Amino acid sequence: MTCLVDLFRPAIGFAAVKLLEEAGCTVEVPPLQVCCGQPAYNSGDRATTRAIAAQVIDAFEGYDAVVAPSGSCGGMLSHHYPGLFDDPVQKARAENLASRSYELMSFLVDVLGVTKVAAQYDGRVTYHDSCSGLRELGVKQQPRRLLASVGGLKLSEMESPEVCCGFGGTFCVKYPEISNAMVGEKSADIAATGADTLLAGDLGCLMNMAGKLQREGSAVRVRHVAEVLAGMGDQAAIGEPEGKR
Amino acid sequence: MQSTARDFKDNAHAALVDPNLQDSLAKLKVGFSERRRQAAERLPEFEALRDRARDIKNHALANLDFYLEEFERKVTALGGHVHWAPSAEDARRIIGELCRSMGARTVAKSKSMVAEEIALNEHLEALGIAPIETDLGEYIIQLRHEPPSHIIAPAVHLTKDQVADTFLEHHRKLGFTRRLTERNDLVAEARYVLRQKFLDADVGLTGANFLVAETGSSMLVTNEGNADLSNTLPRMHIVLASIEKVIPTLEDAAVLLRVLARSATGQESSAYTTLNTGPRRPGDLDGPEHYHVVILDNGRSAVLGTEMQDMLRCIRCGACMNHCPVYGAIGGHAYGWVYPGPIGAVLTPQLIGVEEAGNLPNASTFCGRCESVCPVRIPLPSLMRHWREREFERHLTPRAVRQGLALWSFLARRPRLYRRLTGLANRMLALFGRAQGRYRTLPLAGGWTRFRDFPAPPPGGTFHAQWRGRRS
Amino acid sequence: MSEARSQILDGIRRSLKRGPLSGDALKAVEARLAEPPRGPAVARAALAQPDKVALFCQWAEANNATVVRVAPAEVAAEVSAYLARNNLPAEAVIAPSPQLAGYDWSSQKMLSLRRGRGEGSDHVSITGAFAAIAETGTVVMASGPEHPVTLNLLPDTHIVVLRESDIVGGYEEVWQRLRARYGKDRMPRTVNTITGPSRTGDIEQAMELGAHGPRRMHVLVVRE
Numbered sequence: 001m002t003c004l005v006d007l008f009r010p011a012i013g014f015a016a017v018k019l020l021e022e023a024g025c026t027v028e029v030p031p032l033q034v035c036c037g038q039p040a041y042n043s044g045d046r047a048t049t050r051a052i053a054a055q056v057i058d059a060f061e062g063y064d065a066v067v068a069p070s071g072s073c074g075g076m077l078s079h080h081y082p083g084l085f086d087d088p089v090q091k092a093r094a095e096n097l098a099s100r101s102y103e104l105m106s107f108l109v110d111v112l113g114v115t116k117v118a119a120q121y122d123g124r125v126t127y128h129d130s131c132s133g134l135r136e137l138g139v140k141q142q143p144r145r146l147l148a149s150v151g152g153l154k155l156s157e158m159e160s161p162e163v164c165c166g167f168g169g170t171f172c173v174k175y176p177e178i179s180n181a182m183v184g185e186k187s188a189d190i191a192a193t194g195a196d197t198l199l200a201g202d203l204g205c206l207m208n209m210a211g212k213l214q215r216e217g218s219a220v221r222v223r224h225v226a227e228v229l230a231g232m233g234d235q236a237a238i239g240e241p242e243g244k245r
Numbered sequence: 246m247q248s249t250a251r252d253f254k255d256n257a258h259a260a261l262v263d264p265n266l267q268d269s270l271a272k273l274k275v276g277f278s279e280r281r282r283q284a285a286e287r288l289p290e291f292e293a294l295r296d297r298a299r300d301i302k303n304h305a306l307a308n309l310d311f312y313l314e315e316f317e318r319k320v321t322a323l324g325g326h327v328h329w330a331p332s333a334e335d336a337r338r339i340i341g342e343l344c345r346s347m348g349a350r351t352v353a354k355s356k357s358m359v360a361e362e363i364a365l366n367e368h369l370e371a372l373g374i375a376p377i378e379t380d381l382g383e384y385i386i387q388l389r390h391e392p393p394s395h396i397i398a399p400a401v402h403l404t405k406d407q408v409a410d411t412f413l414e415h416h417r418k419l420g421f422t423r424r425l426t427e428r429n430d431l432v433a434e435a436r437y438v439l440r441q442k443f444l445d446a447d448v449g450l451t452g453a454n455f456l457v458a459e460t461g462s463s464m465l466v467t468n469e470g471n472a473d474l475s476n477t478l479p480r481m482h483i484v485l486a487s488i489e490k491v492i493p494t495l496e497d498a499a500v501l502l503r504v505l506a507r508s509a510t511g512q513e514s515s516a517y518t519t520l521n522t523g524p525r526r527p528g529d530l531d532g533p534e535h536y537h538v539v540i541l542d543n544g545r546s547a548v549l550g551t552e553m554q555d556m557l558r559c560i561r562c563g564a565c566m567n568h569c570p571v572y573g574a575i576g577g578h579a580y581g582w583v584y585p586g587p588i589g590a591v592l593t594p595q596l597i598g599v600e601e602a603g604n605l606p607n608a609s610t611f612c613g614r615c616e617s618v619c620p621v622r623i624p625l626p627s628l629m630r631h632w633r634e635r636e637f638e639r640h641l642t643p644r645a646v647r648q649g650l651a652l653w654s655f656l657a658r659r660p661r662l663y664r665r666l667t668g669l670a671n672r673m674l675a676l677f678g679r680a681q682g683r684y685r686t687l688p689l690a691g692g693w694t695r696f697r698d699f700p701a702p703p704p705g706g707t708f709h710a711q712w713r714g715r716r717s
Numbered sequence: 718m719s720e721a722r723s724q725i726l727d728g729i730r731r732s733l734k735r736g737p738l739s740g741d742a743l744k745a746v747e748a749r750l751a752e753p754p755r756g757p758a759v760a761r762a763a764l765a766q767p768d769k770v771a772l773f774c775q776w777a778e779a780n781n782a783t784v785v786r787v788a789p790a791e792v793a794a795e796v797s798a799y800l801a802r803n804n805l806p807a808e809a810v811i812a813p814s815p816q817l818a819g820y821d822w823s824s825q826k827m828l829s830l831r832r833g834r835g836e837g838s839d840h841v842s843i844t845g846a847f848a849a850i851a852e853t854g855t856v857v858m859a860s861g862p863e864h865p866v867t868l869n870l871l872p873d874t875h876i877v878v879l880r881e882s883d884i885v886g887g888y889e890e891v892w893q894r895l896r897a898r899y900g901k902d903r904m905p906r907t908v909n910t911i912t913g914p915s916r917t918g919d920i921e922q923a924m925e926l927g928a929h930g931p932r933r934m935h936v937l938v939v940r941e
Contacts, residue, residue, distance in 0.1 A: 001708050007667050008674075008700060010708035029712050032660045040654055042611060043646060044633030048654040055658065131612035164570045168610025173692030174646070175608050178257055180696035181574040182610075211697030214683055239700035241682035269921070276922045293757040301756075308746050310729045311738050315750065319902065329722040381928055382919035398919060405921050432917060432925045439929065444837050459750055460904045470870055470915040470930025477866045477907070488725065493749060495895075499888035500756035513776065514853035514912040517930065522904040528862035530834035532906055542725045549732035 002070045003035045004203040009238060012203060015230035016069040016104050023112045025065075033059040036068075036076045041084075042169055050084045057081070057090075057097050065111070066101045069226050070202045071133020072169075074103035079136050103133050104226055105201055109142035116149030119231035124154045126195035127225065128186070128209065129162045130202035143201060143225045150228060156193040163189075167208035183212040190220060197237075199225040210238040246364050246392055248597050250581030253604035260575040269402050270576055273395075277567035280511025281618065288507065298504045299622040301497045302558035305489075306549060312458040312491045313540065319461025323523030325536035333363035336541045340365060340450070340483060341372050343537055347481050349374050349447035355465070355472035356380035357452030358396050358561060359485050359541055361583045362596065365450075376450075377442045379471040381435050388415045394577030394585065397509050397563040402576045405431070439471075449475035449533065453486040454560065455501060456538070459494040462520040463538060466505060470517050482521065482533040487541045489557040501560060504620035509562040544596060552631050556591045558621040565615035565625060571608055580605060587615035591628040599632055603641055606632035664709055671707045679704065755889055762852040762887030769851040770938065773884045776854025780913030781926060782934040789939055792820040792878055796843060797828050799935055805874060809841035810834075814863035816845045817878060835867030842872040842931075846879045848894055849936075852887045853912055856936065859895065860907035869909050875931040880939050 005012045017027045037052035056077070060066045068074045078101040085091040108114040127147065133139035147155055166172060166182025173179075186209060190198055198213070198220050200206050210222035221237035236242050249256060260266055285291045305312055317327040330336035336359075344352060352369060354360065354376050366376045366387075378387040382400035386393060388411050393399030400408070408431055413424045419438060425431050451472045453463040463484040465472045476482045492498060506512045525532030548554055566572040566586025577585030582602065584592045590605040599606075606629035615625045636642050642650075656663045678684055678701020686694045693699055705711055730736055738746060764772060774784045787795050800807050808829040811817055822830060835842055847859040856877050860866045869875060885891060891910075899905055915930030926932055 001712075003667075006708040007671050008702045010705065010711050011703070013708040013712070029709070031664075031709065031713070034660045034663050035657045037657070040650060040657075042630065042633070043650050044630065044635070044637035044642065045650055045654070046634055046637075048650070048658075052654070052657055055660075131610065131614070135613040135617050162614070164610050164612035164614065166570065166610065168612070170646070171608070171610045173690070175254070175257070175571075176692040176695055177254075177261055178571055178574050178608065179610075181261055182570050183697070185570075185574075207700050208697065210700055211683070211693070214698040214700075215685075215696065236682060236703060239683040239698055241680060242703055272921055288759070288761070290757050290759050294759075297756045304749075307733065308738065308742075309733075310726045311743070311746050313726065313729075322902070329725050331721050331724045331728075335721060379929065380919070381917045385919070398922065400919055401922065403920075408920055428920045428923055429925050429927075431920060432928055436927065436929060440837060443929075459753065460902070462904055462908075468915070469917045469919075469928035471928070473866070473870050473909060474929055477870060488729070493746075494753035495892040496753040496755050496889055499892070502888065503756075503759070510918060513780070514855055514910075516780070516912050516914070516916050518855075518910040518912075520904060520908040522906055522908075524906070526861070526906050529860065529906060530862065530865040531867045532860065540725070542728065546725060546728035546732055549729060550734060551732070 001029055001033065002068055002073045002203065004207070005069060008207065009203055009224065011232060011235055012069050012224040012226055015224065015226040015232045016067070018230040019104070019108060019117070019226060020067065023108060023114050028063070030059045036073045038072060038076050038169060041076065041080065046084065053081050053084050053094065054090065057093050060097060064100065065107065066097065067104055067107045069104045069224065071103045071130045071137055071139055072202055072204065074101060075132040075136035077101035103137050103139055103201065105133070105142040105146070106137055106139050109145060114146065117146055117229045119229055119233070120151040121228045121233045122152035123197050124156050124195045125197040125199050125228070126156050126158050126190055126193040127161060128158070128165060128198060128200040128205060130200050130205045131164050133201050134162055139201060146229050147225070153228070156195045158189045158193055160189055165205045165209050167205045169204065172208060183208055187212050187216060187218065191218065196220060198222045199228060201225050206238055214239050246361060246583055248582045248601055250593060250597070250602040250605060253579060253581055253608060256579035256581055257575045260579045265404050265407060266402050266576050268404055270573055273401055273567065274573045277510060281508055281564060281567070284507035284511040284513065288503070291504070291507065294500055294503050295620050295622055297500050298620055299558060301492060301500060302621050305492050306554060306557055309488060309491065309549065312493055313488060315458040316456050316461055316491050319458070320523065320538055323461060325461070325523040325538065328537060328539045330539055330541045333541070333543050336363050336485065336539050337365060337368040339539050340485065341368060343481065343483055344369065344374050344448050345372065347447050351375045351377055351442065351446045352448045352450050353443050353446035353475045353479055354378050355449070355451040355467070355475040356383045356399065357450070357485055358583060359452055359487050360450065361393060362543065363541065365485070377439070377446065379439055379443065379475055380467070381432065381469060384435060384439065385411060392578065392583065395563060395566060396561050396584065402578065443474045443478050446479045448481045448483060449479040450483045450485060451475050453484050453490050454505070455498055456486055456491040457495055457498055457520070458491055460520070460522055462522040464498055465519045465521070466502070466515045466517070468516045473517055473519050476519070476521050477532055480533055481535040481537070484521070484538040485541065486538065487543065488545050505560055505562050508564040508618065508620040548595060553591070553595065553628060555623050556588070556595070556628055558623055559588050560621060562620055564618045564620065568614045568618050570610070570612060570614070587625040587629070588623070591625060591632065594632050599636055600641060603636050668707050668710055671702050675702045675704045677701070759852060759887055764851065764886060769884050769886055770881055772851040773849055773854055774938065776851070777913065777936055778854070780854050781916070782854065782913045782936055784936045784938060786938045786940060789941070790821060792937055792939060793822045793825045793828070795937055796876055797825045799876065800841065803874070803933070805841055809843050809876070810839045810868060810872065811843040812845060812864050812868055814845050817843065820878070834865035835871035837871055839872040841874045841876065842868040843876045843878065844868045846877050846883060848891045849879050849884045850887060850891060850910070851884055855910050855912040857891050858909040858911065859905040861905055866907045866909065869911060870930045873927070873931060874933045874935065877934065877936045878939060879936055881941055
C-alpha cells in the first residue's frame, strides 16, 4: 500500500483489493511495510534508500506478487531496487522482489488477463497517464481497456495525456512555481476535454491535479482509476467533503 | 559565458512572467515534438536505429583514444592540422593564434555549442577580431547580446516581432529602414546582410556534429547552408569539436544521421550534411587553403568510465528539451549556462561544478519523457539522480531538505512508530478538513498551498487502520 | 602541443583504466575500421532501381525541390525552359565537368553559360551530382576541379543534372561509391549531401526557404 493512499485516500487501497479479489487473488497487506523509499532515492540519499528497500524486501518475502495501485511505487520496486545493492545476496533478493512487483492496472490486464469489470459510472472521464507507470512500466492501454467495460462511462482523451502534471514528488514543493505552470497547463488540457471526471493511476499526481483544479474553481471530480473500476465511484472525490457526490 | 545557474529559481520566475517567452514556448511544445513523432512513425526501423546509435557511441567512447588518434592521422595525411585542447582556455588560445596567423579581422562562425562553452566570441573580440554568427538564430541573439536558449534553435525564445525590432535597430545603418512583418522578409534581409560578411571573412569557424575517424572528415548538419559557406569561402577553416564527437566510420554516421534530424526537427533529413576532409586540393577552384581541427576535452575525459559516462553519447539534437515539461515552462535561459534542458542538467554540473549548477538536476520531476525520445537512449533521469547523490554525499543538499529527509527516514525505518504518527496525522487532517474536503493553506506546506488546494483525507482512519479493523 | 595531446589521450586511458589498445582489442577496432559494419537495414532504401528513382523524386519534392525527368537530349532545353518559366535571366554558371559538357547546350541560342566556380553575384548554377539518395531525396556532390563547392551554395537557384543510374538507396551506397572512386583513405575535400533548398526554422520554428544557400533547387533526372 503506498504511503499516500494509506494516509490520504484509503478507498484506493480497498478498490485495489476488491479488483484483485474479484480476479481470484488472495490479498494480504503486510503490516510492517512502510514507504518504498522514493523520497530518499530521488533526493540522492542512497544509504537511506537501501535501508528502506531492505525493509520492504523483508516485508514482502514469500508472496507470489506484490501489487501497488501506483506506477511510481511499482516502478521503484520493479525497476530501481536491484541497482541499489552491491552485495550479491541482497541484490538477488531485490531482483527477486522486482520480478514479482507490479502496478495494479498492468497486473490485472497483463498478468491476470482481466478484460472487463462489472462497474457503472455515469460520466465523461479523461485519463492522465502518470509518468512512471507510462514510461517505466508501459501502462497505457490497460486502464483504458478496463474503463471501456464500465457502463455509462465515456472517455474523452486530453490533447497531451502523457505530459507530466508537475507533481514529481518533492519537486512540487522545491520548485512550486514551475510545478504550478505545469499543472496549470494540465488543468487547461483537462478542461478542454469537457470531462466531468479526471482519472489516473497515481495518487500523487491526482492530489496535485485535484488541488489545482479546485483552486481554480473547476467542477471536475478527481478519482483514482481503481475506484471507478471497482464500482466505488460514488464516494466523495479527492478533495471533496463527505456526503458530496 | 558567466553562469547564472545558481539563480535558477529567480530565472525561472522571470521566465514564467515573460509573456513573449511564454508565447514562444507555447509554439515549441506543439511544434517539434509532434513533428518528431510523425517522423519516427514514418520510419519503421527507427527504434532499432536508436539502439544501434547508442551502441555506436558506446563503442566509440570505449575506444576513444584509438579513434581520436586515427582521426588525427587521416587529417594530417591530407594536409590538415589537429590541435589538442585540454581546457577551454587552451582552445581559445589556439583559435586566437590561428586567426592572428591569417591576419584575420572577421571570422564567419557557424553555430557551435562548444564555442559557446569556451566563450570564444569574447576572446576573439578581446583580440580585435570580429566573430560573425551566421546561423540565423545565432545572428539574431548576437545582435541582442543574448546567449542561445536552445541548442538547435538558439532564438526559439523570441517572437517574430522581437526579431523585427532587432533587425530594424541594427540594420538601419545598412539602409534597411522599414520594419518587417513577414518571416520570409526577415530571412531575406538577414541573408542579404550576411552574404557580404561571408565573402569578406578571413576565417570560417564551425563546430562538428561528428568527426569520422575512418576518413578524417568533420561532418556538419545544417538547414541553412551557413556552415557550408563558412567552410568554403574563407581562406582558413577551423573546426572546433569536443573529444566525444569522434565516431568510427561513415556507416556509423549513416545510422546517426537517420536518428539526428528526425529527433531534432522531425525532418527526414536536414537540408545540408557536409563532410570536410582537409584543405582544398590541387586543381580545386574554391575551398579553404588551411584546415585545422581543434579537439577540446574540457573535463570530458574524466567522465569516461564513471556512472556519468552515458552523457557523452549526446549528439545534440535537442529532443530532450523539446519534450521536457520543465524546459517548456521556463525556456532555456533560466538554466543559466550554455546547455539547457535535461542534457544541460547533467552536462552543466560536470562542466562548471555541481556547487554552481546543483539546481539543474534537481529541477526535474523525473517524468522520463527526455529519455523516451533520446536518439542515443541516454538515461537522463538516472544521470540527474546521480548528481543529486553526489550533492548529498558532499552535503550540498539544502539544509531544510536534509533535515526533512532525516526525520522522514527515521520514521520510515520504524514501521510501528510511523504507523502511529500517520494515524494521528490522518485523523487531524480529516478532522479539520472535514467541512471543505480540502485545505487552502496548511502549515509547512506553503510550497503546495500557494498554488493548489490540499486534499484532506476522508474520515475513518488510514488504510492500515481500517484494514486491521476489517480483517480482525 | 604534443604535451596537450598526451594529456588528453592519457586522461582518456586513465579513465578507461587501460593503456593504449593492444593485442586482440586493437585488432578488433582495426577490423571494424577496415570492414565497417552497417546499421539496421532501412527497407525504404532497399528497392529495385526504378522504384528508387520514383522514391527519390517523391522525397526531393517533399523537401521542396522541383524534379523533372528528361532524356539526355532534352537537358539543355529543359534548363532554358525552367529559367523562362521562373522569369529568371537566361544565364548561368555551370560546373566544368565532362558530363555536363556532353549535353547539347549549343541548341539553346539564348542561354549564356559561364564555366567555373560560383560567385556572390551568380543567380543560377548548373551542376551534376556524384550520386543521389532515394531514402531522403538527397543529392550528393563531391568537390573537385569539375565541381566547385561554391556552385552548390552561392546562387539563388541550383539546377542539378542527375543521371538515373546515380540514384542509390541509402547513404551506405554513397559511401561505397566514394571509396570506389577516390580510395578508402581519400575522401574528396568536400562532400555536400543536399536535400532541397536552403531553409531555416529559426524564427518561430516555421520553415522558410532560402536562408543562406539556394532558394530553389531544380533536379533534372536524366533517363539513360
